[in-house]
Amino acid sequence: MTDPVSIRERLIDCGLKITPQRIIVYQALLESDDHPTAENVIRKIKSTHPNISVGTVYRILETFVKSKLISKLKTEKDVMRFDVRTEEHHHLFCCESDRIEDYHDENLNRMLEEYFRRKRIQGFRINDIKVNIVGQFKVKKS
Amino acid sequence: MTDPVSIRERLIDCGLKITPQRIIVYQALLESDDHPTAENVIRKIKSTHPNISVGTVYRILETFVKSKLISKLKTEKDVMRFDVRTEEHHHLFCCESDRIEDYHDENLNRMLEEYFRRKRIQGFRINDIKVNIVGQFKVKKS
DNA sequence: CTGCGTGCAAATGGTTTGCACTACG
DNA sequence: CGTAGTGCAAACCATTTGCACGCAG
Numbered sequence: 610m611t612d613p614v615s616i617r618e619r620l621i622d623c624g625l626k627i628t629p630q631r632i633i634v635y636q637a638l639l640e641s642d643d644h645p646t647a648e649n650v651i652r653k654i655k656s657t658h659p660n661i662s663v664g665t666v667y668r669i670l671e672t673f674v675k676s677k678l679i680s681k682l683k684t685e686k687d688v689m690r691f692d693v694r695t696e697e698h699h700h701l702f703c704c705e706s707d708r709i710e711d712y713h714d715e716n717l718n719r720m721l722e723e724y725f726r727r728k729r730i731q732g733f734r735i736n737d738i739k740v741n742i743v744g745q746f747k748v749k750k751s
Numbered sequence: 752m753t754d755p756v757s758i759r760e761r762l763i764d765c766g767l768k769i770t771p772q773r774i775i776v777y778q779a780l781l782e783s784d785d786h787p788t789a790e791n792v793i794r795k796i797k798s799t800h801p802n803i804s805v806g807t808v809y810r811i812l813e814t815f816v817k818s819k820l821i822s823k824l825k826t827e828k829d830v831m832r833f834d835v836r837t838e839e840h841h842h843l844f845c846c847e848s849d850r851i852e853d854y855h856d857e858n859l860n861r862m863l864e865e866y867f868r869r870k871r872i873q874g875f876r877i878n879d880i881k882v883n884i885v886g887q888f889k890v891k892k893s
Numbered sequence: 894c895t896g897c898g899t900g901c902a903a904a905t906g907g908t909t910t911g912c913a914c915t916a917c918g
Numbered sequence: 919c920g921t922a923g924t925g926c927a928a929a930c931c932a933t934t935t936g937c938a939c940g941c942a943g
Contacts, residue, residue, distance in 0.1 A: 626942060628898060647932075662900045667933060669898090674827075683825035683883070685816075687908075688932070701875055712872070720866065721882075724859065733843055736886040740863075744877040768917060770923060789907080804925045809908060811923090829933075830907070 623676040633658055634669045638679060638693040644700075644709045646688045682709065683741075699740040712742060765818040775800055776811045777820075777835075786824055786832040786842075786851045824851065841882040854884060 616635050617627055625631065637653045638645065645653075651666050670691060673679045682690040682700065686707060699712040721738050758777050759769055767773065779795045780787065787795075793808050812833060815821045824832040824842065828849060841854040863880050 626897070628942070630899070660900085662902095664901075664934075665899055668935095671934095672898095681827045683827065685823040685825060685831075687829075687831065689829065701872065704878060714870075716870070717866065720862070724862065728856075728858070730843065730854070730884070732889045733884075734886045734889060735884055736846060737884075739883040739885065741881040741883060742867075742872070742875075742877055743879040743881065744875055747874045747876060768922065770917070772924070802925085806909075806926075807924055810910095813909095814923095 619678065623678050625672065625676055625678075630661055630665055631669055631672075633661065634666055635673070635678075635693075638673075638691065641693075644682055644690040644692050646690050648688070650691070684709070699742065701746075702741055702743045703746055704743050705745055708746060710746075712740075761820065765820050767814065767818055767820075772803055772807055773811055773814075775803065776808055777815070780815075780821060780833060780835040783835075786834050788830045788832050790830075792833070826851070841884065843888075844883060844885045845888055846885050847887055850888060852888075854882075 616632050616639075620627055620631060620635070633654055634650060637650050641649065641653065647667055647670055650670070651663055654661055654666065670679070674681055674691075678693075678695075680692045682692055684690065684702065684707075690709065692711075694711060696713070697718055699714065699717070701710045701712050703709070717740065721740075725735055725738070758774050758781075762769055762773060762777070775796055776792060779792050783791065783795065789809055789812055792812070793805055796803055796808065812821070816823055816833075820835075820837070822834045824834055826832065826844065826849065832851065834853075836853060838855070839860055841856065841859070843852045843854050845851070859882065863882075867877055867880070
């Protein structure tokens, strides 16, 4: 469980007003180790805070994304999924299930950065590079 | 305009039955240079074939995806987009608009393949790697 | 105080589906 | 011929939104 105080600080750092709902949502995100859907977050919250509204959670998630506090994940599926980790990282997508895992690899980051520093893409300024690695997990989730 | 005969062949190669609707949809996809949404495809088709049904187009697109004839692309926006190109390639995503362009780079492919042949990911078998390059186009679409 | 954030519920809109009919192979 | 594909319209469902109220700064 992350200290609510540090959550407050992070929200303030992003220029966001502190509200109980925002703290609850952020905490729920931090406690989800995988990449939850909005519905996952809502269900997790509802058990302890039944009074929070669905629309509010969606609005908060969207606010967080705009403030770069979290990010949205693109999959071929139609539900949006969210990611609290802010460090540069990539993702492993399972093509047989909806499992998604983080993939941290500093060497890969360096290699790509180096590659694209030399090889410019004509007429395009790169802000960010995300590698989507699609395949199968050999062992099922513990 | 791609020769309908070769379209037939491609469908047959994928084990798909030939129907006029499938040929029309595939032709529309081939004629869209960018990465159309289902709605784009439907609108393009409706002008010449007003009788084709929306549900049918969605079903055909889904069939094509399952047969690996085309692929789905997801953006931070919530609409699905489709891609007819079957060669290995990556994408440039504009963070200011919904523009998406193909990015072909054989050197990049070789580098990544080489990298991941050496560095295995524990407990994961890689099928495919897609690089999402996010940034801004310096020149607007002609 | 003042306006942004919230709860609620209704609306939205892209996508899916049930059913009867059609036509591909 | 039999079964997979289609048209149509209704259903679905994740997400958004309008409005009145509440609370953070």
